[in-house]
Amino acid sequence: MGPGDLSTVLAPLPRQMDARLLVGSETFDDAGVFRLSDDLALVQTVDFFAPIVDDPYAFGQIAAANALSDVYAMGGEPLTALCIAAFPTGRLPLSVLTEILRGAQDKVREAGAVVAGGHTVVDDEPKFGLAVTGRADPRRLLTNAAAAPGDVLVLTKPIGSGILSTAAKQGKLDEETTRVMIDTMSRLNAAASRAALAAGARCGTDITGFGLLGHLSHIARASNVTIRVSRARVPLLPRAREFAEAGITTGGAERNEEYLEQRVDWGACSDVDRALLVDPQTSGGLLVALPRTAVPEYLSRVEGATEIGSADPRSSFDILIS
Ligand code: CO
Ligand code: CO
Numbered sequence: 001m002g003p004g005d006l007s008t009v010l011a012p013l014p015r016q017m018d019a020r021l022l023v024g025s026e027t028f029d030d031a032g033v034f035r036l037s038d039d040l041a042l043v044q045t046v047d048f049f050a051p052i053v054d055d056p057y058a059f060g061q062i063a064a065a066n067a068l069s070d071v072y073a074m075g076g077e078p079l080t081a082l083c084i085a086a087f088p089t090g091r092l093p094l095s096v097l098t099e100i101l102r103g104a105q106d107k108v109r110e111a112g113a114v115v116a117g118g119h120t121v122v123d124d125e126p127k128f129g130l131a132v133t134g135r136a137d138p139r140r141l142l143t144n145a146a147a148a149p150g151d152v153l154v155l156t157k158p159i160g161s162g163i164l165s166t167a168a169k170q171g172k173l174d175e176e177t178t179r180v181m182i183d184t185m186s187r188l189n190a191a192a193s194r195a196a197l198a199a200g201a202r203c204g205t206d207i208t209g210f211g212l213l214g215h216l217s218h219i220a221r222a223s224n225v226t227i228r229v230s231r232a233r234v235p236l237l238p239r240a241r242e243f244a245e246a247g248i249t250t251g252g253a254e255r256n257e258e259y260l261e262q263r264v265d266w267g268a269c270s271d272v273d274r275a276l277l278v279d280p281q282t283s284g285g286l287l288v289a290l291p292r293t294a295v296p297e298y299l300s301r302v303e304g305a306t307e308i309g310s311a312d313p314r315s316s317f318d319i320l321i322s
Pocket of ligand 1: 029030031069070073205206207208
């Protein structure tokens with residue numbers, strides 16, 4: 001669902017008051033965090049969606065990397081995963097689901113975690129994802145609410161996977177770009193998360209369905225800062241701009257843009273740049289807020305990490321595009 005509808009759904013619910021719940025749903029954070037002791041917290045998250053690539057093994061890998069990412073985005077280490085699958089048993093061979101699960105299991109193992117079980121339902125359209133449980137030090141979390149004026153924002157993967165996967169569904173994506181897209185979405189955010197903690201970062205999220213600007217808006221509000229984004233610095237997947245120029249888009253992008261319309265000072269941002277900046281990502285990179293002095297070390301340790309903006313004292317907008 002889009003961020004606007006989701007806020008409407010959640011708003012009437014009573015706020016959960018429990019001192020052990022360190023991070024709940026109020027700040028649109030990546031995962032819930034539950035304190036077990038002074039130095040140990042559970043990190044819990046769930047994510048599932050319809051296939052975004054044809055290859056079932058690759059889909060399983062991407063779904064797992066995406067679900068695990070929300071634990072990394074909180075500064076945690078994943079421990080266990082439960083698989084959730086909806087599958088049209090009469091229409092597709094069961095071996096397709098085996099391959100999805102094999103991809104997921106391999107990726108979970110790469111993360112040092114273990115698949116502990118799962119649940120299946122029969123449904124017309126396949127959907128797959130995982131609920132992941134991890135551990136974190138409650139004194140060293142990466143949340144949306146800890147960006148400070150002066151922090152530099154670093155993004156660890158290029159954006160544009162929503163546009164590219166739509167192009168792929170329309171049969172317009174070449175093999176090489178498809179490979180780059182799958183490799184990027186399958187890559188774990190483990191190193192990006194550990195380097196962020198090592199750099200003393202306390203604010204981070206992963207870029208997924210709300211797009212780069214949607215997630216930045218949640219950081220801006222939760223941290224009470226205004227975020228400045230330099231659009232020329234935002235790394236893009238190959239051909240993402242070309243397909244954006246050709247008008248390839250998603251329903252998610254439309255919902256994200258509507259939500260962001262009044263929250264962003266768009267400056268001289270072109271329609272194509274807008275489309276890229278609100279493009280919903282699957283298994284996107286980490287977005288980390290770092291003190292300026294920690295940036296060079298972080299960029300050298302994390303493959304693909306790029307400085308894209310900074311946090312300013314709060315003004316009337318969540319985000320300023322320059
Ligand atoms: Co997330
Ligand atoms: Co999520």
